[in-house]
Amino acid sequence: MIDRRSVLKGFVKNATILPILAVVGGVGTALLSYLKPTWKFGDLPSTEKPLNKDKVVGTLEEFAKDYDFKEFIFTQVTVEYSARGRAATDILGYAVRIPNDSLKAADVGVGPSGLRRGYGETEYKGQKYSIVVVSRICAHLGCIFEYHTPEQVCSGFNYCGGKTPMFSCPCHLSVYDPAQQQDVPGAGVLAGKVVSGPAPRTPFPFDFEIKGNQIVVKSYG
Numbered sequence: 123m124i125d126r127r128s129v130l131k132g133f134v135k136n137a138t139i140l141p142i143l144a145v146v147g148g149v150g151t152a153l154l155s156y157l158k159p160t161w162k163f164g165d166l167p168s169t170e171k172p173l174n175k176d177k178v179v180g181t182l183e184e185f186a187k188d189y190d191f192k193e194f195i196f197t198q199v200t201v202e203y204s205a206r207g208r209a210a211t212d213i214l215g216y217a218v219r220i221p222n223d224s225l226k227a228a229d230v231g232v233g234p235s236g237l238r239r240g241y242g243e244t245e246y247k248g249q250k251y252s253i254v255v256v257s258r259i260c261a262h263l264g265c266i267f268e269y270h271t272p273e274q275v276c277s278g279f280n281y282c283g284g285k286t287p288m289f290s291c292p293c294h295l296s297v298y299d300p301a302q303q304q305d306v307p308g309a310g311v312l313a314g315k316v317v318s319g320p321a322p323r324t325p326f327p328f329d330f331e332i333k334g335n336q337i338v339v340k341s342y343g
């Protein structure tokens with residue numbers, strides 16, 4: 123016969139053990155999820171396997187004349203060795219139309235996707251377009267730069283040597299000319315020469331294609 127005392131004892135025992143089991147189970151599951159491989163054997167991430175989604179950042183109709191520009195946000199997806207497997211970062215960018223023949227496409231460095239880094243040319247409806255696409259992260263210390271008229275650059279950024287719009291950074295007054303090129307060690311010739319201030323190199327380029335009338339960004343850096 124079951125007496126009241128043993129029923130009470132059993133209840134107290136379960137009431138003590140069950141929360142402990144729940145905590146151990148929860149922590150164990152979390153730990154195991156970190157041990158579980160993110161990629162299957164033979165499925166290791168490679169640079170040939172794009173993780174980003176292509177992003178249409180604009181159409182050529184939006185760049186009717188030289189120095190027309192558009193800002194955009196691109197989500198760069200990279201491999202991360204954790205239970206999540208990947209990390210997504212939003213990167214601000216600018217696309218700018220520059221005068222034809224400012225840069226020689228053949229000179230511009232080629233990125234991992236086989237595209238010219240940060241620069242593309244096309245013929246569309248009888249017009250030639252030369253487009254620069256770069257991130258807005260300043261190559262000096264990572265502030266976000268703006269696109270300004272030559273008057274604004276002269277009055278606010280300590281550089282009065284230009285007659286065209288430029289990228290200018292409010293933090294330490296670096297100024298970049300999207301229509302001039304600069305040889306960047308390890309990356310090749312890129313658009314966005316530093317014409318003033320402490321930035322050590324051009325802005326970081328996006329790899330992009332011009333498909334029909336669409337400017338399609340594929341990758342960053």
Ligand code: FES
Nearest residue numbers: 260262263291294
């Ligand atoms: S962060 Fe842009 S100039 Fe220093």
